[in-house]
Amino acid sequence: MEQVKSFYETPSPPGLTGIKAWLLTHDHKRLALMYLWVVMFWLVLAIFIGLALRLELMFIGETIMPPEIYNSFFTLHGVIMIFLFVIPAIPAIFGNFFLPIQIGADDVFFPRLNLFSWYLYVIGGLTAIVSLFTGDGFADTGWTFYVPFSITTETNVSLTVTAAFILGMSSMLTGLNFVTTVHRMRVKGMGWMQIPLFTWSLYATAWVQILATPVVSITLVLVVLERFLHIGLFDPDKGGDPLLYQHLFWMYSHPAVYIMILPGMGVISEIIPVFSRKAIFGYKGIVVSSMAIAIAGSLVWAHHMYTSGMSDVSVFVFSLLTFLVAIPTAVKVFSWVSTMYKGSILMTPPLLLALLFIYLFSVGGLTGLVLGAAGTDIHVHDTQFVVAHFHFTMFGGTGFAFFAALHYWWPKMFGIMYDFKKAYIGSVLTAVGFIFHYVPMLILGLQGMPRRYFDYLPQFETGNFLAGFGGFLMVAGLMLMFVNLWSSFRQRVQASDDPWGGTTLEWKVPSPPPLHNFVEIPNVMEYPYDFSEVLSKAAQNRG
């Protein structure tokens, strides 16, 4: 491929230099990298807050922090991880970078709005920081901000929910940009069934972002209004209903878990066929299941409320609907596994992380069925089992998909390759630590240990110690993974334009890509995962 200037060397708008070329950029790739660094900052911070929580729980009684700090810490860990890492990470970083390239476009449809979304994201994060040090300290409500506690506690709930409101706006605008881009900017010849699955997953996610986020935004505004004006919307003495808050909150926050997981599933759907050298099994099935998850996932919010005093009819209906979501999710898992069957497997760090995703996410999904069934949920509701379940889905799922995406697209984003051996060790250490960390929590929950408790009975000591030990292993693995990626900037081992043998359009452009992504109008294949050319090239090289 002829030498062209990369986007690092060509600012957009032209003429900008230095830090301005980044802070005022309209280029989707620069914005993706700006998201990357800010998201990584929040991720590392939240990892160490989580580790401090586990250290506190490793031993009975007070270990390193008093109960008030513990309450604020688990709220802070949840708010950062949910609103500043898991929701934005894959769409904002990899979506921004690769969605336009995968559909043959030179940018997103609204580049300036994209920049505005980044600023909203940063302002939302800064507002969360400010809320730490103002008023009576950071909120101690947990990331769910349940009433009546959130409207009566003295801590700084108002500013914290304002941060979440601003972050919601950022997420919504990104979703709007993606939907419009997919509809309006696909290169000529790219029909709906030629769109790569990562882009499809972002498209499905974007719709949920647009439709569900306003609900939580309004709900959080209502919490602030309640705190200042005491209207009584959630107060039975004034004709209000505390369950109304939970309905409104989960109307967004349950679909939000699909905002979190769908892009991760998209990443896995890209990685598995590339390293199996085989067309993905059931392309249309995966496309339909993405949309089905987005739709069905929006109808199950009240399964978080089985024990909150909701009507039995509602419990029955929402339990039934919850089980329906398992169907499209299973379609994806079966498709990934079937893709590998009789494939020509090439083991690489992204594939290893994708396989770990499938395993850990499946455990997360199956433990979700325990919680989706109303009968069993009553026994484990609000216990450590729930905490372990959603970490299996959100961290074992989205987290590992994020790491897989980092390792898969790193050579394309930066034009350099990392050390495979360290990446393998980091991934395995993280996975082993993960299992040591969360399996004891599943058992602790079944034994009856509640979540969010500062202290516990002596029979829970061994489980908590093991979970803490796993936490340290996991963090060590994660840090090795991040340091390894960071070291690649020092070693600067050049990556080729298509180091993995991918077939989607991002592998047809230089690494790193030029400002407008394509040097010539891209040729769209009939089927985005046709590996015949890759295999024939490999055969020629062998011959």
Next chain:
Amino acid sequence: MNEHEQEHTLSYRFLGMILLGLVLLTAVTVAVSYRHWGFLNVPIALFVASSKATLVLLFFMHIKYEGMVIKVSFISTVVVLAIMISFTFWDVAFR
């Protein structure tokens, strides 16, 4: 992609008539509130309000002249809202 969209400029006269329609419907809302319609109180109020919203959407917000994508997108949001409200009644109506 946008071949179904029509170039259109609505005249002030036409927009004025829509505005007049909205004012008249507001007058209907006020007028019916003076009489007790029993069970029909809420349906009548909602019908008038929906008619007004439809006029605003179709003409002031130009939905009538947009392509299918925009129309489907808009209808999807209404359907989602309707589902969210109606599903909540599985709880409220059976407590």
